[in-house]
Amino acid sequence: MIVERIAIEGYRCFVKSATVAGFGAGLNVVSAPNGTGKSTLFEALRRALIDHHSVSGVEAEKMRPWGRSISPSVTVDFAHGALRYRVHKRFLDDPSCELSRWEGDDFVVVDRGERADEKVRSLLSRPTAPKGLSREAHWGLAQVLWAPQGMIELGPLGPELATRVRETLAAQVVGARGAEIERMVEERFRAFFTPQTAKLKAGKKAPELVRRSEALALAKTAVDRARERHERAALTQERVGALRAELVRAERERSERGAQLAEREASLRAFDAKVSARAEAEQRATVAEAGAKSAKVELDAWRNGKAQLQERERRQADAVIALALAKARRDEAAVEVAAASERESRAARAHGALSELERLYRAARERARAEAVLADCDARIAAIDLEILRVEESRAALVPDAPTAADVASMRALEAARSSAKARLDALALTVTFDAKSPVTIEHEGEAKALSAGETLTLRALGALSAALDDRVSLTVRGPLSGPDAREAEESLQASAAALGALSRRFSASSADELDSLRAKAAAASMELRARERGLSTLGGAQARLALIERCREAVSTLELVVTDDRSESALAAELERARIDAEASGSIRTSAEARRDAERALAEREVAVAVAEERVSSCERATGEARAALDELARRGKSEAACQDAFERAALSLDVARVALSKSALELEGRAEIERAVREGVAHCARAEADALALRDAARTEEGRLDELVSGATFTVLARAEEEVTRLESEVARLEVEAEAVKLLREVLVRCRDEAIAKVSGEVERAAGRILGRIATGSSLEVELGETFAPTRAWVGAREGEGVALERLSGGEREQVHFAVRLALAEVLASEERPMVVLDDVLVATDNARLARVIEVLEDAAKRMQVIVLTCHPERYATAREATWISLAR
Amino acid sequence: MGMRAAHAGAAAEQVRAARIDAAERVAAAARARAADFVVLCGDTFEDNQVERALVARVVEIMASCRCPVYVIPGNHDALVPGSVWGDGSFARAPTVRVLRDESPLDAPGGVTLWPCVARARHDERDPTLWVRAPSDGRVHVLLAHGTVESVHYEEPWYPIARDCAERARVDYVALGHFHQHLEYVGGDGVARMAYSGTHEPTRFGERDPGQALLVSIEKAGDRPSIEPMVTGALRWLVVEATLREAGDVARTADAVRAMGEGAQTLMRLKLDGYLRVDEQDALVSLAEMVRERFLFGRVESALRPAPTDSAWTRDLPPGPVLDAAKLLAQWAEPSFDGRPSHVSAEVAARALLELYSMASTGE
Known part of the structure; x- marks a missing residue:
């Protein structure tokens, strides 16, 4: 925005219309002495470009010239981009705002009122001021670009402005395409969430997720209702089941109580009947007792007599039986005596036979043992004799003076010496061989030898050999003379031959091998003899043989003494076993004899018993006769026994019946009070059981009714469908939740990455401010740190090392220079799209002239990219600004 | 019947309807194979408080078997006041008999049934202990609802010993409760005890469900012939795929496509591994295909942007x-442990995908 002209009227000190025009696009220095209205002009500019035309209140009233009620108005002509605009605002009374645009030859109204306010603000700055201008934070971009009089210090930027600054920085780091993606992410985020709280949107613009979640909540409520109804049905089922079971129990109880009561009432009735019956029974018992007594006296007389007779007859019969029994026992004893005698003689016979057989068996065993000893001794004697014979034979086979191994070795040495001597002589001897072609006789050393055709003869001799052939030829062959070797060989030959001859003669062996064979045979015969002698020794030798012969003699004499028949031992053993069995079966002889004697004693006793029994029979016959005579006397005197018996039985029966009836009624008649109490309790129980059953029946019917109503509602089917709906919605909600969470996360991550990038970029603002400061304070560079809201917080003199210096600790001039530099750096950043307007109202008052000169250079440089308006009452301080447009309000 | 099918999402109603259809197939099989009788061993209904219209429809299907149908209550439809078994439709179906007492009763084919009745949702007693069948030449069949020992089941109620058939001296033990088909071979090497499993698969991850068992026993003591018959129609598939290389999304899509049309299929496609930039669209298409191709389809993606994919x-x-x-890519890696505690790898991956999507749109 480039301000070209400001017209003001009725505004504070400008009561009349005043116009300030001629602003250049670069640096403008507006000068005026104090009280001329520089700051008023600056305020009017702000009101025109930023404030609402309808602003009111105490602060707004200050716009009126003091003591007047006229309405202030401001008109500002400005260029924005390629267009020129004019805004005219009238404040307080009948406020208005009109925005016009230059269209060829005149300004034409574009907007009026609020919309014109908004349009102007949007051209100047975004965001727009939300309220009045009392707070810098509400100035929007002007908070950075405009410094009111003496207020160069840049306070914390308003949140929206800070955001704007960040966005501006972000746009630089994000780029157009990145910004488009960020916009889409934001748009997508806002489709789900509110931007301020990042909570899911509600109301008409709520996303599908919220609507589905609400539907899910409703569906869950429906499930809860359905489940509650279904569980109620289950509970009702249980209650009905329990009530039915309870009802069955109550009905059974009622029935049992009724039966119990009826039983008790019957008992009471029976009790009363028994009381009247008891009196009759007592009467009957008295009569029966008298009759029974009378009948009993008569009957007892008959019974006693008969009993006496029967007793005596019984005793008589017993005596007769006892007599017969005694006789029978006596006869049995006689038979037993005979049998015992027979058993005794049989036992004697069996034992005799057994003794004989035992004797024969022992003799047979003795004979067999002697025969065995005899055979054994014979065999052993024969074995000893055979062994003695073999020892003799071995002894005879022994060679006397047998050659030893040394003899054999000597003979072998001699044979070797002889062979060696012979060989040596043969080597020294002359040899002549005659091969006869025709028969010839050869004479040598006086011995003639006739050779046939084809025969040969070899002659040997030491030194010289002479021979004659058929007396026709005499042949003499001479060789070298035999020396000491020949003699030694010859002597050795003769000595060994002599020694060999002695040995041969001694052992009758012609060679060493033969001699060795003789030695081996002699050694074998000696070993055999020793073996035989050991065998004989094992058998005991001659001493044992003598002992055996003695045992044979003893056995023979035993055989001669033993007398037996011709049965074998085994046959006798079998017979002996049978005889033993017979003897055991017959018992011992002594036992048999004792048994016989016992039988004879028993017979004598039983003879005595027979005599006693015969005496007892006679006595009983006499007593029976007496009793029978007494009964005959009773019969003659009165009633028969049968009549007496009949009369007594009838009376006794009547008496028993009467007594039983009496005793029974006596027992049953006790406890009437208890029965009456039980009846009363029974009545109460019955009533209670009836009431219980009735109540349960009613309760069961009520619950059954409820159950029918629930069952008809198919609670499970309803629940199942509701749960299916919940599951379906849960699935959708889960899907949408992931989608929403993903969008949220995407935005969160993107913001995080952007903030990180911006943090890097905001360093650029700090560096730009540092460069400006460096130009102002030549020779000593300054570094600046900006806070969250872009207000400078610390500074470093020189390199940015250590913790730096808090801004408050800088000098007033340095401090205002820092703020100036930061404002200008921010303006540079924000000027990326549109040329901004910077207004400095009498600031940098603490800056010395040297630095101010460099500040002016900085401003001139900045004025290439922005419009700078400096308001000052000291125009001389800006005298170095060669390219500035000078405007004097004094004019 | 009437089960809750939250795991089937919007297809819950179709899943319930499929169970009705499967029940009709069981009845048709009973007619086709001229079964002497049909037994249902508990949990015919998911709960006693199902719609009564459903109860009436099920009874109608049972009655269509053209043979006696014996039903015992299970722990889900226990014999309690207000249970489904008190519904009037049972009284109007003479061939359908709900067994309410622990007492043997004669069934067609010379068979004696020994019903074990569940009277509560939870019970830790063996319901078969009362059964001691006599050796009278009849075929004895025990009907029970419970958990055979060693079966790991989320509802371990009504424990039943493995040697139940031997101990009770019966020819066969028909079992209900466990959703999958399972036979138990006794010490003599003969299977006399079996769960049929549910007549229609119930959920993902079940083995051998959707069957009824045709059990034939010629005479007392004979080896039972157990023939599974498929009655279920729905397929519950869980497909797991780990994406590692370029083209894995397309390959997974091909594999899913090769599974055929899916009007009777419910599918959970679990994706894990890495997603490449150029496969995002393919992944969206795959998810759409899974959703649209099957009765129920859900893609559970744990995919994250491939760290090597620049x-x-x-x-x-x-x-x-x-x-x-870059920061989000790092956080999206599950193994990365420097992630802030309030951020999950899944959300970070999703945030990265969002960013990529915006960047692509903004170009």
Whole structure:
């Protein structure tokens, strides 16, 4: 925005219309002495470009010239981009705002009122001021670009402005395409969430997720209702089941109580009947007792007599039986005596036979043992004799003076010496061989030898050999003379031959091998003899043989003494076993004899018993006769026994019946009070059981009714469908939740990455401010740190090392220079799209002239990219600004 | 019947309807094979509080078997006050007999039935202990509803011993409760005890459901002949695919397509692994195909952008957007442990896909 002209009227000190025009696009220095209205002009500019035309209140009233009620108005002509605009605002009374645009030859109204306010603000700055201008934070971009009089210090930027600054920085780091993606992410985020709280949107613009979640909540409520109804049905089922079971129990109880009561009432009735019956029974018992007594006296007389007779007859019969029994026992004893005698003689016979057989068996065993000893001794004697014979034979086979191994070795040495001597002589001897072609006789050393055709003869001799052939030829062959070797060989030959001859003669062996064979045979015969002698020794030798012969003699004499028949031992053993069995079966002889004697004693006793029994029979016959005579006397005197018996039985029966009836009624008649109490309790129980059953029946019917109503509602089917709906919605909600969470996360991550990038970029603002400061304070560079809201917080003199210096600790001039530099750096950043307007109202008052000169250079440089308006009452301080447009309000 | 089918999503009603159709197939099989009788061993209904119209329809199907139908209550439709068994439609079907007492009764074909009745939803007692069949030359069949020992089931109620047939001295034990077909071979090597399983598959992951058993026993003591007959129609398929290479999405789509038309099929397609930039559209098409081709189709994707696929970030402008994409790609990797605690790999992957989508749109 480039301000070209400001017209003001009725505004504070400008009561009349005043116009300030001629602003250049670069640096403008507006000068005026104090009280001329520089700051008023600056305020009017702000009101025109930023404030609402309808602003009111105490602060707004200050716009009126003091003591007047006229309405202030401001008109500002400005260029924005390629267009020129004019805004005219009238404040307080009948406020208005009109925005016009230059269209060829005149300004034409574009907007009026609020919309014109908004349009102007949007051209100047975004965001727009939300309220009045009392707070810098509400100035929007002007908070950075405009410094009111003496207020160069840049306070914390308003949140929206800070955001704007960040966005501006972000746009630089994000780029157009990145910004488009960020916009889409934001748009997508806002489709789900509110931007301020990042909570899911509600109301008409709520996303599908919220609507589905609400539907899910409703569906869950429906499930809860359905489940509650279904569980109620289950509970009702249980209650009905329990009530039915309870009802069955109550009905059974009622029935049992009724039966119990009826039983008790019957008992009471029976009790009363028994009381009247008891009196009759007592009467009957008295009569029966008298009759029974009378009948009993008569009957007892008959019974006693008969009993006496029967007793005596019984005793008589017993005596007769006892007599017969005694006789029978006596006869049995006689038979037993005979049998015992027979058993005794049989036992004697069996034992005799057994003794004989035992004797024969022992003799047979003795004979067999002697025969065995005899055979054994014979065999052993024969074995000893055979062994003695073999020892003799071995002894005879022994060679006397047998050659030893040394003899054999000597003979072998001699044979070797002889062979060696012979060989040596043969080597020294002359040899002549005659091969006869025709028969010839050869004479040598006086011995003639006739050779046939084809025969040969070899002659040997030491030194010289002479021979004659058929007396026709005499042949003499001479060789070298035999020396000491020949003699030694010859002597050795003769000595060994002599020694060999002695040995041969001694052992009758012609060679060493033969001699060795003789030695081996002699050694074998000696070993055999020793073996035989050991065998004989094992058998005991001659001493044992003598002992055996003695045992044979003893056995023979035993055989001669033993007398037996011709049965074998085994046959006798079998017979002996049978005889033993017979003897055991017959018992011992002594036992048999004792048994016989016992039988004879028993017979004598039983003879005595027979005599006693015969005496007892006679006595009983006499007593029976007496009793029978007494009964005959009773019969003659009165009633028969049968009549007496009949009369007594009838009376006794009547008496028993009467007594039983009496005793029974006596027992049953006790406890009437208890029965009456039980009846009363029974009545109460019955009533209670009836009431219980009735109540349960009613309760069961009520619950059954409820159950029918629930069952008809198919609670499970309803629940199942509701749960299916919940599951379906849960699935959708889960899907949408992931989608929403993903969008949220995407935005969160993107913001995080952007903030990180911006943090890097905001360093650029700090560096730009540092460069400006460096130009102002030549020779000593300054570094600046900006806070969250872009207000400078610390500074470093020189390199940015250590913790730096808090801004408050800088000098007033340095401090205002820092703020100036930061404002200008921010303006540079924000000027990326549109040329901004910077207004400095009498600031940098603490800056010395040297630095101010460099500040002016900085401003001139900045004025290439922005419009700078400096308001000052000291125009001389800006005298170095060669390219500035000078405007004097004094004019 | 009348089961809740939340796992079938919007196809829940069709799933319930399919069970009615399957019941009709059971009845048709009984007619075709001239069965002496039919037994239902509990849990005929999912709950006692199902619609009474459904009860009437089921009774009508039972009555169409043209032979006696013996039914015992199970733990889901236990014999309690207000149970389905009190519905009037049972009284109007003379061939359908609900067995309410533990007492033997004669059935056609010289058979004696020993019914074990469930009277509560939960019970930890063996319901068959009362049965001791006599050796009278009749064929004895025990009807029970419960959990045979060693069967791992989420409802371990009404425990039944494995040697139930031997102990009760019966020729066959017809079992209900477990949803899958299962036979038990006794010590003599003969199977005298079996779960038929549900007549129609119930959920994903079941083995051998959707059958009824045709059981033939010639005479007492004979080996039972157990012939499974398919009565179910719905297929519940779980397909798992791990995408590793380019073209895996298309290959998975081909595999799904090769499974044929799916009017009777419910499918869960579980995808894991990495998604490439150029396969996003194919993935969308695959998801649509799964949804539209089958009675019920759901794609459960745990896919994440392939970390080696630079295409995810190639076209993004440098600066914060690219930085954000790289950060999200890192967080989307499940094995990465530097992720903030409030961020899941799934959400990070989804955020990256969103960013990529926006970047593609903005070009």
